Amino acid sequence: MVLDIHAHILPHAFLDLAHKGELPGVTLTPRLQGGEALAFHGLPHPFTPVFFDMDMQLAEMDAHGIDIQAISVAPRLFCYDVPADRATQLCRCWNDEILQRCKAYPSRFLPVCGLPMQDPAAAVEELLRLHRENVKMLQIGTTVNGLCLDEERFYPVYEAASACGMALLLHPLIGNADPQTKRYHLSNVAGNPYQTMAAAGNLIGCGILDRLPSLQFLLVHGGGALPYQIYRMDHAYAVRPRHTFRCQRQPSSYLRTNFWFDALVFDRAPLSLLRSVVGDDRICFGTDAPYDMTDYGQLERCESEALRRKIAYENGSILMGL
Numbered sequence: 001m002v003l004d005i006h007a008h009i010l011p012h013a014f015l016d017l018a019h020k021g022e023l024p025g026v027t028l029t030p031r032l033q034g035g036e037a038l039a040f041h042g043l044p045h046p047f048t049p050v051f052f053d054m055d056m057q058l059a060e061m062d063a064h065g066i067d068i069q070a071i072s073v074a075p076r077l078f079c080y081d082v083p084a085d086r087a088t089q090l091c092r093c094w095n096d097e098i099l100q101r102c103k104a105y106p107s108r109f110l111p112v113c114g115l116p117m118q119d120p121a122a123a124v125e126e127l128l129r130l131h132r133e134n135v136k137m138l139q140i141g142t143t144v145n146g147l148c149l150d151e152e153r154f155y156p157v158y159e160a161a162s163a164c165g166m167a168l169l170l171h172p173l174i175g176n177a178d179p180q181t182k183r184y185h186l187s188n189v190a191g192n193p194y195q196t197m198a199a200a201g202n203l204i205g206c207g208i209l210d211r212l213p214s215l216q217f218l219l220v221h222g223g224g225a226l227p228y229q230i231y232r233m234d235h236a237y238a239v240r241p242r243h244t245f246r247c248q249r250q251p252s253s254y255l256r257t258n259f260w261f262d263a264l265v266f267d268r269a270p271l272s273l274l275r276s277v278v279g280d281d282r283i284c285f286g287t288d289a290p291y292d293m294t295d296y297g298q299l300e301r302c303e304s305e306a307l308r309r310k311i312a313y314e315n316g317s318i319l320m321g322l
């Protein structure tokens with residue numbers, strides 16, 4: 001059995017609203033060779049039919065031996081930069097479509113839903129609605145419209161997630177503001193891992209994980225730069241003034257208690273590093289499909305059948321409460 005813990009869709013409701021011009025910053029323009037090009041505030045986004053065509057996605061899963069896929073919207077659909085009321089409405093609309101798809105194919109899809117994080121009260125309300133729908137994981141950005149995840153305004157969301165036993169998938173959302181990442185796809189290659197590391201660092205440093213020891217986060221792209229650099233944070237914890245941290249333990253210790261990781265790291269060497277830092281019980285198969293930065297080779301890198309089983313299904317099934 002293979003469970004893919006990290007995959008995305010574009011809801012049909014998004015396409016309808018984009019075609020009607022009702023999503024500011026979203027453009028769909030006809031291409032010369034046929035079809036349309038999608039962009040968010042001028043940044044191109046892949047727009048192949050597999051993003052919204054469920055049958056194509058199922059065929060893609062079958063072709064790669066994936067039995068179940070946990071699906072969330074493409075991160076550009078977070079809506080953190082639109083007014084809170086509208087964002088709440090849109091989030092709910094995307095979530096309903098994800099739930100609908102999961103209900104249509106309960107043995108193939110699991111829901112990973114979004115929250116209007118810029119309005120924490122509305123986010124908690126949506127979280128509780130999703131909890132009643134038996135959703136086990138939510139997807140939030142590594143920042144929320146420029147705000148870091150250690151801001152106390154977000155604590156009610158963490159408290160509700162912890163109380164309901166829902167995990168939070170942290171997804172980076174890259175921009176094009178950093179001049180160093182403008183070329184060579186570095187906004188994705190370097191920007192994403194940095195965003196994930198910084199977000200997890202903020203959550204560890206602020207002490208929320210001491211207050212809510214059962215709160216669980218899934219870090220995509222193998223945890224970004226975090227597993228490689230977490231001991232640098234341990235060193236800072238040891239040598240820099242203690243009052244600048246609000247956590248009670250060495251930062252690296254939280255990786256084995258509050259974080260999960262996909263194995264999307266493209267090679268055996270980083271998988272081996274990830275295993276040695278976080279252990280074999282917190283690594284799950286996750287493809288980021290249908291983006292082209294996917295990695296379908298994760299299970300072939302497992303050196304034993306026991307490890308393969310853990311990464312392919314066992315760990316992810318615990319995280320998703322199956």
Ligand SMILES: [Zn+2]
Nearest residue numbers: 006008220288
């Ligand atoms: Zn992703």
